[in-house]
Amino acid sequence: MPRLALHDWLTNFIPHPGAPEWRERVRRAGGALLGIAFTGIATHLLFGSAGDIPMLVAPMGASAVLLFGASESPLAQPWSIVGGNLVSALVGVACAQWISTPVLSAAVAVALAISAMFLCRCVHPPSGAVALTAVLGGPAVHALGYRFVAVPIVFQSFALLSAALVFHALTGHRYPRAAWRSAAQASASGAPVRPAQQLNAGDDPQRLSSDAFDALTCEEFMSSADHAVPFTMGRHAAWETLRRHGVHALPVVDGAHRLVGTVTHHELANGRRAGFARRLWRGLWRKTVQVEETVEAVMASGVQAVHRATPLAHLASIFADHACYEIPVFDDARRLIGVVKHSDMIRWLHQHAGAAYRDAARPLADAR
Known part of the structure; x- marks a missing residue:
């Protein structure tokens, strides 16, 4: 009996067989390529001369996976990415300034970011990385202070979302998804x-x-x-x-x-x-x-x-x-x-x- 239970538990790790057709995989990967490229170029053209603004922050790569690879998910909807990244950036910057211990600051930032996203109904998994980036991003990120919230986080969130909206519309894909009714x-x-x-x-x-x-x-x-x-x-x-x-x-x-x-x-x-x-x-x-x-x-x-x-x-x-x-x-x-x-x-x-x-x-x- 324990052997059967162990076998049943191990089967939970088998990858799900459902996957889109190869054409759809190419479409989604191409969308992520264009979205990240557009976001980076737009940031460089508008804020590149400042020198202290990151051209791309790592959480945008995770957001691109959702917006282009799993756009049907509630976690990939417009309010999820914009609201989730916004509140997580605010929480992360506040924790970085108020808590001097990096590990404790990072842990509190992620926990508070999750709570804030639940409260605002904008859960977006990559936003946890936004909170971590605000705490552990180094002197350049810390020097930005609350400017980090507006640029690069909010700006790049809107840029990536705009690219997703245009790309899905041009390729005949329905996005965003209506709320469950x-x-x-x-x-x-x-x-x-x-x-x-x-x-x-x-x-x-x-x-x-x-x-x-x-x-x-x-x-x-x-x-x-x-x-x-x-x-x-x-x-x-x-x-x-x-x-x-x-x-x-x-x-x-x-x-x-x-x-x-x-x-x-x-x-x-x-x-x-x-x-x-x-x-x-x-x-x-x-x-x-x-x-x-x-x-x-x-x-x-x-x-x-x-x-x-x-x-x-x-x-x-x-x-x-x-x-x-x-x-x-x-x-x-x-x-x-x-x-x-x-x-x-x-x-x-x-x-x-x-x-x-x-x-x-x-x-x-x-x-x-």
Whole structure:
């Protein structure tokens, strides 16, 4: 038994198999190259004559990994890099001036920087290195004092972010990512999770007749989400998956099966039905900068999703307002566990509302 437990623990160190296609890898690496080059050149042209301003600080390399290599991450969004680097630089400079012992100053700076980033909701891992640089950067950095916050940190953060925004836009990649939007939060509803009683395809909704509509939760009514696709899947493969399942949209998940978006037939078809001139331009462009072909590039911004304990009645307004065919359902860890289809809801309402109307109309018929 301990041997099996050790084996299971060691398997956690195996690299995740999910990786973008080679074209996407080239695109991301090229973006980092251009972003760092632009940031360094801009700093040199504007502040090179000062002599005491570093042309590039090391944390910008780590920020480039996130902005270009993992731009879908919440840690790579605009406020994360600008806000995280700003507060961490302020904390680092303050600790460097107030605490004389370098090791203690560095430890306190990183701890306070993390706390400040959580408080400001701008967690950005490279910002920890910003705090360390302010403490351990040497006499040149210490001589800058609080100027270190504005130049180079804030300036280079904005320069790198600007390069990322332009690069992603020119290569057809959606950035920044919209904040997670959910139709109902479990913490807000406070609804207890009832025993799962899924309504899968082919099941008869009549078996739920004993429950009132308002008492049903999404977990009791949802269907399986076996048509979910990873965000690294190619557009063509996603199109085939959509056609094979006969659905209008595909939930998109990350490596931990957390919901990150949805992609519909409209987004997937846009790349297949372009005119001759558009196809020619894409062909020429693809030879130069390798336009990505992944689901991540075309999936819808944001996602309408609900927690598994959300009352089913709350979904009626979402279906009406957003004209969607199904709503993803996630668990406490935001992992995708199923979908609620509008067709199932309509069938249930038709059967039970129809029965109620028949019962109400029976006395009228008897009165005749």
